[in-house]
Amino acid sequence: MTEPTNPQGRTAPSSATLGGEELALIDRYWQAANYLSVGQIYLLDNPLLREPLQPQHIKSRLLGHWGTTPGLNFIYVHLNRLIKARDLDAIYICGPGHGGPGIVANTYLEGTYSEVYPDIAQDTEGMRRLFRQFSFPGGIPSHVAPETPGSIHEGGELGYAIVHAFGAVFDNPDLIAACVIGDGEAETGPLAASWQSNKFLSPVTDGAVLPILHLNGYKIANPTVLGRMRDDELESLFTGFGYEPFFVEGDQPEPMHRAMAEALDRAVARIKDIQAEARGGGMGFRRPRWPMIVLRSPKGWTGPKTVDGKRVEGFWRAHQVPVGNARTDDGHRQILEDWMRSYRPETLFDETGRLRPELAALAPEGNRRMSANPHANGGLLRRELRCPRWQDFALTVSKPGAEIGEATRTLGRYLRDVIRLNAEARNFRIMGPDETASNRLDAVFEATDRVWIENIEPYDVSLAHEGRVMEVLSEHLCQGWLEGYLLTGRHGLFSCYEAFIHIVDSMFNQHAKWLKVSRELGWRRPISSLNYLLTSHVWRQDHNGFSHQDPGFIDHVANKKSDIVRVYLPPDANTLLWVADHCLQTYDRINVIVAGKQPQPQWLSAHEAGLHCEAGIGIWSWAGTDETGLEPDVVMACAGDVPTLETLAAVDLLKQAVPGLRIRVVNVVDLMTLQSNRDHPHGLTDAAFDSLFTRDKPVIFAYHGYPYLIHRLTYSRANHANMHVRGFIEEGTTTTPFDMVVLNELDRFHLAIEAIDRVPGLVTRAAGAKQAFRDRLTAHKLYIREYGEDMPEIQGWKWPYETRQETGTPH
Missing domain, CATH: 3.40.50.970 (Thiamin diphosphate (ThDP)-binding fold, Pyr/PP domains)
Structure with a gap:
C-alpha cells in the first residue's frame, strides 16, 4: 500500500458508526458475494461444495475477471447498509469493465435476480444455474450488461461511468448514483474529462453522484497511474477538480469495514447538507464541493496469495482468472477448493441453498434495492414528451x-x-x-x-x-x-x-x-x-x-x-x-x-412535407417531366439538402439543354427506405422500389455522404447496375461552398453530364450541352480564384418553374 503523506481526508474507524455485531454480519454478506463471484467464474456443478471438487465440476473454459470483484462487493454491501439506514434512493454504476460476477452476485443475494429470472431460484439448483450461465454459451456476459438488473452502464468499454452517473441524476433531485471508477478506467480521456461534470450539477434540482475511485493498483498486466500516485497528490488532484476526497485504505477486513462505513456516512451526510443548504436558498452562486471516496484495496482481495510460487493477491495476476488450470491440474483444483471453502459457505447459505435470514435482512427491500431501483429501468418512469404541432x-x-x-x-x-x-x-x-x-x-x-x-x-x-x-x-x-x-x-x-x-x-x-x-x-x-x-x-x-x-x-x-x-x-x-x-x-x-x-431554397409546403416524410421517399413530380405516365429516360435521385439543390439545378440545366428528355426526380428523406423490406422495417418492397427507380433506366443519385453506402443499401435491387452514385469522395479544402461540390463531382454540371452520358443515344445529340457544362466548370474555377466567392449565376440560382402538384406517396 502507498503510504499517505497528507492524512487530511483520511477516515478514522468509528465504533459509533459500525457496531461489532453489524460488522460481523456485513463481513459475512461480503463473503457470500465473493463466494458467488468465484463460483460464477469457475463452477459448472457442486455449487455449495457438498462434495470435494472434481474436474467435471469446473468449466473447461474459464472466462471472467476476479481482480476488481471483491472491491465491488465490498462497496455494494456498505451502500446497502447506508440505503437501509437512511432510506436512500440510490443506484450503482459499475465502472470497472468486467466486474460482472460481483454485481450479478449482489443482485442474486438481494433476490431481484430470481424475480427477473425465475429459473435462477434462491436454492441450490438456482445457484448451480447462476454459476453455469456466467460467460457460458447461451448465458450472460462477463461484464455488467443489459441482462443485469439494476444496471444502466455497459461495462464492456471503459471511460464512461461518471458521465453516465451524472446523466442519471440530472433532474432527479432525490437520486444518488454511487459510481465506482476502476484504476484502468481512470486512465482514459473521457473519464478524466468526466470529473468536470460537477460544474453542471445543480444542488437544487439535480441529484448527486458519489464517485468511488477504486484503486487496487493494477490493470491487466501493469501498474496503474493513479494507483501509484501518493495520497497527497490524489487529494490535490481531486480538490482541484472540486471534490472533497475521503480516503479508505488497507487490506484487513475489520478496520476496512469500519473505515468504509465511516467514509460513506460522512459522504452522504455532506451530500444532504449541500442539498439542504442549496434548496433552502443559502448557497447563493457558490459551486459546492461534492464528496468522493478513494478506496485502496488489494487486487484480488481475499483470493489466493500465490499460485505456482508467484504473487497473485495485490498484483496484476489477480486481474482475470487467478487459478488457471483447476480442471486439469490437481494442485490448482485444490487451491480453488481451499479458496472457496475459506468463505465458509455452510455459514452463509442454509441446507436448501438460500442465503441465511440474518444476512438476507441486510439488503434493502423492494425498490430500495439497487438492483430493483426503477431509475435503472428507466422505461418504468418514462413519461411521453409533450410536443407542439x-x-x-x-x-x-x-x-x-x-x-x-x-x-x-x-x-x-x-x-x-x-x-x-x-x-x-x-x-x-x-x-x-x-x-x-x-x-x-x-x-x-x-x-x-x-x-x-x-x-x-x-x-x-x-x-x-x-x-x-x-x-x-x-x-x-x-x-x-x-x-x-x-x-x-x-x-x-x-x-x-x-x-x-x-x-x-x-x-x-x-x-x-x-x-x-x-x-x-x-x-x-x-x-x-x-x-x-x-x-x-x-x-x-x-x-x-x-x-x-x-x-x-x-x-x-x-x-x-x-x-x-x-x-x-x-x-x-x-x-x-x-x-x-x-x-x-x-x-x-x-x-x-x-x-x-x-x-437554402425551401421546396415543400407543410402539407407536402408531411406526406413526403411519412413515405420517407417519393417522386417530386413538379420537378421532373414524366407527368404523362411514360417511363422516364433518366431518374435524378437525391438525398440531403445540398445534393437536392444540386440535383434540381442539374434538372434545370437538362430541361433547357435537352428538350424532350423525360426526367424523374426522386427525393429520399429516410435513407433506410432504400433497403429491402426484408432487411429493414422502413425498407421498400421490390415492387415499390422499381416503381420509383424503374427496372432498367439510368439513375443518377446525388448523395450527402460516401457513395458506397447507397450501393450497399440497394445491391439486391433489380436496377442496381444502373445506379450511378455521386457523393463525398474525400476531396476538400478551404474554398467556396459551390467549389466543395465541384471538387467531389457532386455539382449540377457533373450531374447533368452524367445523365447525358448514361441515357442511351444522348451523348451525340447533347454533345454541345456537355461542352457548355464543362466550360462553366472551367469558368467557375477561374472565377473563385480571382474573386474568392462563387459566381453570381451559382449564388443567385433559383428553381425557375411555376407549376407544381402536391407531392404524392407513390408507395
Whole structure:
C-alpha cells in the first residue's frame, strides 16, 4: 500500500458508526458475494461444495475477471447498509469493465435476480444455474450488461461511468448514483474529462453522484497511474477538480469495514447538507464541493496469495482468472477448493441453498434495492414528451424554391416550445459541444439558458444555474450525459458538427448494442430514442477546411441492427420539422438527422412535407417531366439538402439543354427506405422500389455522404447496375461552398453530364450541352480564384418553374 503523506481526508474507524455485531454480519454478506463471484467464474456443478471438487465440476473454459470483484462487493454491501439506514434512493454504476460476477452476485443475494429470472431460484439448483450461465454459451456476459438488473452502464468499454452517473441524476433531485471508477478506467480521456461534470450539477434540482475511485493498483498486466500516485497528490488532484476526497485504505477486513462505513456516512451526510443548504436558498452562486471516496484495496482481495510460487493477491495476476488450470491440474483444483471453502459457505447459505435470514435482512427491500431501483429501468418512469404541432412552425412555401430559409433556425423555434411545454416535467435537455447558437438553434434561449454552476459574470449570455441546454467542449460528455438521462427515463437531443460526431463512434456502438439486447428482455421497459442532429455538415464546412469535412458517421450507423438505427436527410426546413417531431416521440431507437444551417431554397409546403416524410421517399413530380405516365429516360435521385439543390439545378440545366428528355426526380428523406423490406422495417418492397427507380433506366443519385453506402443499401435491387452514385469522395479544402461540390463531382454540371452520358443515344445529340457544362466548370474555377466567392449565376440560382402538384406517396 502507498503510504499517505497528507492524512487530511483520511477516515478514522468509528465504533459509533459500525457496531461489532453489524460488522460481523456485513463481513459475512461480503463473503457470500465473493463466494458467488468465484463460483460464477469457475463452477459448472457442486455449487455449495457438498462434495470435494472434481474436474467435471469446473468449466473447461474459464472466462471472467476476479481482480476488481471483491472491491465491488465490498462497496455494494456498505451502500446497502447506508440505503437501509437512511432510506436512500440510490443506484450503482459499475465502472470497472468486467466486474460482472460481483454485481450479478449482489443482485442474486438481494433476490431481484430470481424475480427477473425465475429459473435462477434462491436454492441450490438456482445457484448451480447462476454459476453455469456466467460467460457460458447461451448465458450472460462477463461484464455488467443489459441482462443485469439494476444496471444502466455497459461495462464492456471503459471511460464512461461518471458521465453516465451524472446523466442519471440530472433532474432527479432525490437520486444518488454511487459510481465506482476502476484504476484502468481512470486512465482514459473521457473519464478524466468526466470529473468536470460537477460544474453542471445543480444542488437544487439535480441529484448527486458519489464517485468511488477504486484503486487496487493494477490493470491487466501493469501498474496503474493513479494507483501509484501518493495520497497527497490524489487529494490535490481531486480538490482541484472540486471534490472533497475521503480516503479508505488497507487490506484487513475489520478496520476496512469500519473505515468504509465511516467514509460513506460522512459522504452522504455532506451530500444532504449541500442539498439542504442549496434548496433552502443559502448557497447563493457558490459551486459546492461534492464528496468522493478513494478506496485502496488489494487486487484480488481475499483470493489466493500465490499460485505456482508467484504473487497473485495485490498484483496484476489477480486481474482475470487467478487459478488457471483447476480442471486439469490437481494442485490448482485444490487451491480453488481451499479458496472457496475459506468463505465458509455452510455459514452463509442454509441446507436448501438460500442465503441465511440474518444476512438476507441486510439488503434493502423492494425498490430500495439497487438492483430493483426503477431509475435503472428507466422505461418504468418514462413519461411521453409533450410536443407542439410542428406545422405551427413551418415556413410558407408558395412555390418550390421561391423562399429562402434556414432549416435549423426553424427547428430551434420548435425546440424552444418543446422546452416550454415540458418545463414542469423537467424531462428534456439539449446537449452539444458549445454549438447551440452556432448551429442556429438559438431560439431555445428564449425559453431556457445554458446550465452553469460556476460563478456567472454580469456580461455572460444565456448562462444560469438551472438550464435545459448543456454545452461542454467534449462530445464524450455530451453523449454520456444524454445516455444516462435517457436510460433513467427522460428525453433529449444531441446537436453536433457532423465531422466531429465520430469522436463518439464507440459510445454510439455501445448504446446501440445496449438497445439491441434490452429490446429482447421483456422486463426492460422502452426508453426514449437517442437523437442526433448533425449540422454544420460536410458541404458547408468550406470555411473550416478539410479537417471539418466528413460525412462518414452515417456509414458507421448503417452497420447496426436495422431495427435500432434510422437515418434522415431532410432537404429543407419543413421536412426537418416533421423528422425532428417524429424522432423525439420514438423509443428504443437511435435517430440520426443530418440538416444544414445555411440559408437554402425551401421546396415543400407543410402539407407536402408531411406526406413526403411519412413515405420517407417519393417522386417530386413538379420537378421532373414524366407527368404523362411514360417511363422516364433518366431518374435524378437525391438525398440531403445540398445534393437536392444540386440535383434540381442539374434538372434545370437538362430541361433547357435537352428538350424532350423525360426526367424523374426522386427525393429520399429516410435513407433506410432504400433497403429491402426484408432487411429493414422502413425498407421498400421490390415492387415499390422499381416503381420509383424503374427496372432498367439510368439513375443518377446525388448523395450527402460516401457513395458506397447507397450501393450497399440497394445491391439486391433489380436496377442496381444502373445506379450511378455521386457523393463525398474525400476531396476538400478551404474554398467556396459551390467549389466543395465541384471538387467531389457532386455539382449540377457533373450531374447533368452524367445523365447525358448514361441515357442511351444522348451523348451525340447533347454533345454541345456537355461542352457548355464543362466550360462553366472551367469558368467557375477561374472565377473563385480571382474573386474568392462563387459566381453570381451559382449564388443567385433559383428553381425557375411555376407549376407544381402536391407531392404524392407513390408507395
